[in-house]
Amino acid sequence: MMNQVPIREDAHAVVAAQWGRRLAVQLGFSLVEQTAISTAILEIARNIAKYAGHGQITLHTLADGACVGIEVIAADSGPGIADIALALQDGYTTGKGLGLGLPGARRLMDSFEIVSQPGAGTTITMRKWRTSTDHRDKPGGL
Amino acid sequence: MDYSAIQKLENLLLVSVPRDLVDDDVIRMRRDILQAVRKYNSQIVLLDFSQVDICDSFFGRFIYSTAQMTKLMGAKIILSGLQDAVIETMVELGMALPDVDAVLDLDSALALSRAQAVQGSLVEGAASGPPEA
Numbered sequence: 001m002m003n004q005v006p007i008r009e010d011a012h013a014v015v016a017a018q019w020g021r022r023l024a025v026q027l028g029f030s031l032v033e034q035t036a037i038s039t040a041i042l043e044i045a046r047n048i049a050k051y052a053g054h055g056q057i058t059l060h061t062l063a064d065g066a067c068v069g070i071e072v073i074a075a076d077s078g079p080g081i082a083d084i085a086l087a088l089q090d091g092y093t094t095g096k097g098l099g100l101g102l103p104g105a106r107r108l109m110d111s112f113e114i115v116s117q118p119g120a121g122t123t124i125t126m127r128k129w130r131t132s133t134d135h136r137d138k139p140g141g142l
Numbered sequence: 143m144d145y146s147a148i149q150k151l152e153n154l155l156l157v158s159v160p161r162d163l164v165d166d167d168v169i170r171m172r173r174d175i176l177q178a179v180r181k182y183n184s185q186i187v188l189l190d191f192s193q194v195d196i197c198d199s200f201f202g203r204f205i206y207s208t209a210q211m212t213k214l215m216g217a218k219i220i221l222s223g224l225q226d227a228v229i230e231t232m233v234e235l236g237m238a239l240p241d242v243d244a245v246l247d248l249d250s251a252l253a254l255s256r257a258q259a260v261q262g263s264l265v266e267g268a269a270s271g272p273p274e275a
Binding site: 009010011014017021031032034035036038039042043046090100101103104107108 | 230231234
């Protein structure tokens with residue numbers, strides 16, 4: 001299963017996050033996991049709209065034996081990130097944000113990888129695996 | 143796009159934060175909040191998050207900047223109605239918001255604002271009343 005959402009403005013980032021949540025719901029992720037995935041997508045998709053101006057978010061379903069996961073690929077052809085280590089530091093921002101976008105998204109997901117070169121755009125690949133099938137929210141359960 | 147409703151409720155200014163927040167909304171919403179604080183002389187601005195199921199750092203910046211602005215008008219921001227999954231994600235994300243208080247729901251917010259109103263009138267009464275013998 002594959003979904004692609006073009007990102008040209010802030011409102012598209014919201015759409016990408018909603019698609020991510022929908023896929024996470026379909027795959028049986030828990031409510032907290034759904035929220036983490038959609039929030040991570042929103043963070044990096046807003047970054048595309050803000051810094052690159054144009055790009056896309058692609059969602060894939062992962063299946064590895066009994067494990068089910070979601071892969072999010074965020075690609076843009078914007079200015080790129082000169083110092084990736086710096087961009088992944090909490091509190092670092094070149095814009096007007098809180099500087100939590102990239103490091104925050106990384107914490108919310110299981111894996112997070114950035115490929116970027118100044119002038120050649122940025123591609124972020126991040127994945128999250130469903131913890132277990134009985135982790136779904138049960139009414140009345142804890 | 144649904145737009146946040148801003149209402150006066152007793153001493154509170156009640157702001158329903160919309161489920162999705164984009165750039166332009168934030169600026170408009172902040173200005174509307176400041177205008178309403180001035181109009182009603184609100185001491186507490188309650189940001190009701192019960193509709194919100196994703197709270198990224200962009201929301202965090204909205205909360206933080208609104209809190210700083212209303213503080214300069216003598217009003218305090220209090221968050222209300224944050225969902226469990228949203229709270230967990232906010233903290234994972236690193237959104238600490240140290241200067242912003244929160245309550246569980248609208249009932250707690252009303253109780254808090256009524257308690258403050260009583261306290262405020264007591265302090266006023268004590269200040270303007272005759273000195274104790």
